[in-house]
Amino acid sequence: MTDRSGFEIRARAGRARAGVLLTPHGEVRTPAFVPLATTGAVKGLQAAEVEALGFEMLLGNTFHLLIRPGADSVARMGGLHEFMGWRRPIITDSGGFQVFSMGHGTVAEELKGSRAGRRSDGRVLSIDEEGVRFRSYLDGEERFLGPETSLAVQAALGSDVALAFDECTPYHISRDYTAHSTERTHRWLDRCVEWHARHAPAGQLLYGIVQGGVYDDLRERSARRVAESGAGGVAIGGSLGREKAQMRAVLDVATRSLPEELPRHGLGIGDPDDLLAGVRLGIDTFDCATPTRLARHGTALVPDPAARWRVDLTRASERERREPIAAGCPCPACREHTRGYLHYLARAGELTAVRLLALHNLIFMARLMDGLRLAVEEETLDAYADALERGDEPYGAATSAARRPVAVAGARSGSEGGAGGPT
Numbered sequence: 563m564t565d566r567s568g569f570e571i572r573a574r575a576g577r578a579r580a581g582v583l584l585t586p587h588g589e590v591r592t593p594a595f596v597p598l599a600t601t602g603a604v605k606g607l608q609a610a611e612v613e614a615l616g617f618e619m620l621l622g623n624t625f626h627l628l629i630r631p632g633a634d635s636v637a638r639m640g641g642l643h644e645f646m647g648w649r650r651p652i653i654t655d656s657g658g659f660q661v662f663s664m665g666h667g668t669v670a671e672e673l674k675g676s677r678a679g680r681r682s683d684g685r686v687l688s689i690d691e692e693g694v695r696f697r698s699y700l701d702g703e704e705r706f707l708g709p710e711t712s713l714a715v716q717a718a719l720g721s722d723v724a725l726a727f728d729e730c731t732p733y734h735i736s737r738d739y740t741a742h743s744t745e746r747t748h749r750w751l752d753r754c755v756e757w758h759a760r761h762a763p764a765g766q767l768l769y770g771i772v773q774g775g776v777y778d779d780l781r782e783r784s785a786r787r788v789a790e791s792g793a794g795g796v797a798i799g800g801s802l803g804r805e806k807a808q809m810r811a812v813l814d815v816a817t818r819s820l821p822e823e824l825p826r827h828g829l830g831i832g833d834p835d836d837l838l839a840g841v842r843l844g845i846d847t848f849d850c851a852t853p854t855r856l857a858r859h860g861t862a863l864v865p866d867p868a869a870r871w872r873v874d875l876t877r878a879s880e881r882e883r884r885e886p887i888a889a890g891c892p893c894p895a896c897r898e899h900t901r902g903y904l905h906y907l908a909r910a911g912e913l914t915a916v917r918l919l920a921l922h923n924l925i926f927m928a929r930l931m932d933g934l935r936l937a938v939e940e941e942t943l944d945a946y947a948d949a950l951e952r953g954d955e956p957y958g959a960a961t962s963a964a965r966r967p968v969a970v971a972g973a974r975s976g977s978e979g980g981a982g983g984p985t
């Protein structure tokens with residue numbers, strides 16, 4: 563445990579920054595990608611395996627952990643770190659995205675790299691100034707989430723970074739609705755800051771969330787409002803637009819209006835070109851369901867921008883191919899298996915396929931971010947962008963840690979040799 567938390571910028575390249583997020587459970591070198599452990603597990607993997615890949619932070623979800631197993635239960639088990647066997651930093655989502663997704667219907671599908679799977683059987687009963695009353699997808703029981711309850715759950719989980727409770731508006735919703743909703747999110751932020759100051763676990767950072775949909779003036783106003791709220795960091799959330807160009811314009815406006823010193827998190831951003839764009843705009847950490855969700859659907863991430871960095875291994879053309887997913891990739895799927903075998907496993911619904919592809923996709927992300935961090939430190943972002951565009955592997959000079967073969971299957975020795983080491 564460390565006794566200080568906050569953010570230090572150690573290198574800059576234009577608006578991009580490389581730094582260190584300091585938390586009660588150690589440091590996170592930024593820019594960083596944060597894999598999802600939505601329900602207290604990175605699907606298919608042990609926490610120690612994810613650590614061995616070089617990741618320094620995971621994201622847990624307030625909504626799902628509130629419903630099952632319950633925040634009090636996790637607290638009695640020693641908190642979320644202890645419960646899931648992950649001793650590095652954890653960021654927890656506020657649950658706002660999930661409860662409002664039930665109300666807005668299609669928002670989870672609409673948003674790029676949605677932050678949770680869609681649940682069709684839960685539903686919203688009421689939304690008002692206090693918060694959101696909803697029916698649990700698990701047992702139909704009536705539940706409530708508001709600014710204070712969301713933070714109380716995040717306090718019980720014991721996360722290092724808590725997110726303020728917000729409404730995540732989809733882009734098909736009118737400007738009027740978005741404006742009113744964003745104002746309410748700001749009022750909720752004030753309540754979160756107040757609750758957090760009195761009751762938060764020692765060292766936990768609270769991030770306010772910038773909303774405002776795709777409207778520049780609303781985004782700008784929201785960014786300024788969050789920066790002035792007293793929150794220790796900023797997350798950029800909500801619908802970032804229908805296309806990449808619009809998303810980048812929204813991120814540009816939001817980041818321009820933020821003070822330098824606060825750490826910034828981009829919610830639901832995970833495509834390699836989007837990560838590059840986000841880093842260039844000065845975003846420090848990112849989370850996205852893509853690497854693990856694609857793994858469950860038999861899809862691997864590859865250095866091929868023309869194919870949106872994806873290869874669907876369930877395609878008939880992958881059958882009996884003898885080569886690995888990506889030559890030179892240090893993951894067990896690539897070191898030990900052919901595409902043809904992975905094709906077979908994925909088509910047969912074998913759990914081994916999910917595990918192997920999750921390992922491959924996550925180490926792809928780890929190497930991508932290692933390269934990005936180095937490119938900021940060495941001011942070589944243009945060369946990195948060229949390498950990304952050409953489909954070079956591994957996007958400029960990745961660190962030796964990311965090139966090392968990956969130890970898996972819960973071997974603690976693997977994690978001890980992982981990038982970064984315990985801090």
Ligand SMILES: [Zn+2]
Pocket residue numbers: 887888891892893894895896897921922
């Ligand atoms: Zn691989």
